[in-house]
Amino acid sequence: MEQLKKDAERIRSLEIQGATNVCLSACDFLNSFAQRIQATNKKEILKQLYKAKDVLIDTRPTEPAMKNGLKYILKKLEFEADSISLSDIPSKVQQYKEEYHKILLNSKKKIAKIGANRIPFEDPEGFTVMTHCHSTIVSAILIEAKKQGREFKVINTETQPKLQGRKTTKELLEENIEVIHIVDSAMRWAVNHFEVDLILIGADSITSEGTVLNKIGSRLLALVAHEEHVPFYVASPLLKYNPETSFGLLEKIEMRNPNEIWGDPPEGVHVINPAFETVSRRYIDGIITEAGIFAPSYIHIYFERLYPELVG
Ligand code: RUB
Numbered sequence: 001m002e003q004l005k006k007d008a009e010r011i012r013s014l015e016i017q018g019a020t021n022v023c024l025s026a027c028d029f030l031n032s033f034a035q036r037i038q039a040t041n042k043k044e045i046l047k048q049l050y051k052a053k054d055v056l057i058d059t060r061p062t063e064p065a066m067k068n069g070l071k072y073i074l075k076k077l078e079f080e081a082d083s084i085s086l087s088d089i090p091s092k093v094q095q096y097k098e099e100y101h102k103i104l105l106n107s108k109k110k111i112a113k114i115g116a117n118r119i120p121f122e123d124p125e126g127f128t129v130m131t132h133c134h135s136t137i138v139s140a141i142l143i144e145a146k147k148q149g150r151e152f153k154v155i156n157t158e159t160q161p162k163l164q165g166r167k168t169t170k171e172l173l174e175e176n177i178e179v180i181h182i183v184d185s186a187m188r189w190a191v192n193h194f195e196v197d198l199i200l201i202g203a204d205s206i207t208s209e210g211t212v213l214n215k216i217g218s219r220l221l222a223l224v225a226h227e228e229h230v231p232f233y234v235a236s237p238l239l240k241y242n243p244e245t246s247f248g249l250l251e252k253i254e255m256r257n258p259n260e261i262w263g264d265p266p267e268g269v270h271v272i273n274p275a276f277e278t279v280s281r282r283y284i285d286g287i288i289t290e291a292g293i294f295a296p297s298y299i300h301i302y303f304e305r306l307y308p309e310l311v312g
Pocket of ligand 1: 017018019020021132133134135136137138164201202203204214215275
């Protein structure tokens with residue numbers, strides 16, 4: 001369990017960042033843990049795996065893709081537990097982990113192709129896409145669009161306090177995509193000044209009502225899009241949906257260490273650091289998923305259709 005806790009700390013500390021990366025790593029960590037467990041019976045091994053799952057989930061409370069992934073692996077394992085032997089368990093965990101990785105990475109490829117279609121091959125006035133933070137799914141769309149020969153530039157926010165926006169900028173520059181990097185507070189100015197044509201953000205979580213949780217600043221950007229009449233889309237695998245929200249669970253906003261904002265503030269100052277915020281479905285034109293583009297409130301229907309084993 002000591003090694004698992006060390007692995008989990010890499011997620012908690014944001015060394016591993018972004019919902020998709022967090023999910024892939026958490027499944028890897030559960031799998032490595034399963035390979036190390038020394039147990040004398042199946043009940044004990046399952047108990048330890050569930051404990052490891054809780055340790056991993058506790059690192060980032062607003063990450064359903066990770067929760068769905070760990071649930072996928074353990075549900076499948078429990079279903080088979082009676083018919084397999086104790087020594088088969090580690091290889092089964094490995095098999096289900098690989099299956100889940102494949103589902104997520106195939107979704108990403110499909111989303112990249114679907115999302116790229118929203119960017120024209122050429123636009124006489126120049127086409128501008130704006131994004132916020134670092135979403136591997138949004139980057140995949142932009143990189144795919146560039147590969148297909150579509151012409152556009154990207155406006156990107158630096159994303160305080162951890163500056164994940166720099167990752168996006170570097171990633172896109174490597175693909176020869178033109179990027180303009182701005183401070184977060186210039187987002188309204190930039191949408192207006194550059195006459196942005198399309199805003200794309202990622203998601204950490206999606207609720208049954210179609211509310212999206214993503215990096216703090218996302219709702220501000222959605223409100224700007226609304227004010228400036230710019231289409232606002234969320235790019236996300238269906239696996240970011242949290243099915244528990246359809247049973248009344250309210251997603252939590254993760255509060256991060258105030259030190260990320262001000263390491264040594266004057267005495268008496270109360271620094272708070274919300275990592276995410278909600279974007280109401282009212283401001284979202286569509287969610288770009290592996291099942292296609294649809295209005296956010298349809299999320300439960302599509303999730304249930306594609307991943308029935310993860311509902312309930
Ligand atoms: C990252 C963030 C990303 C989503 C989606 O926040 O808000 O937009 O996680 O990422 P943090 P992806 O840096 O706090 O994890 O599209 O890669 O799943």
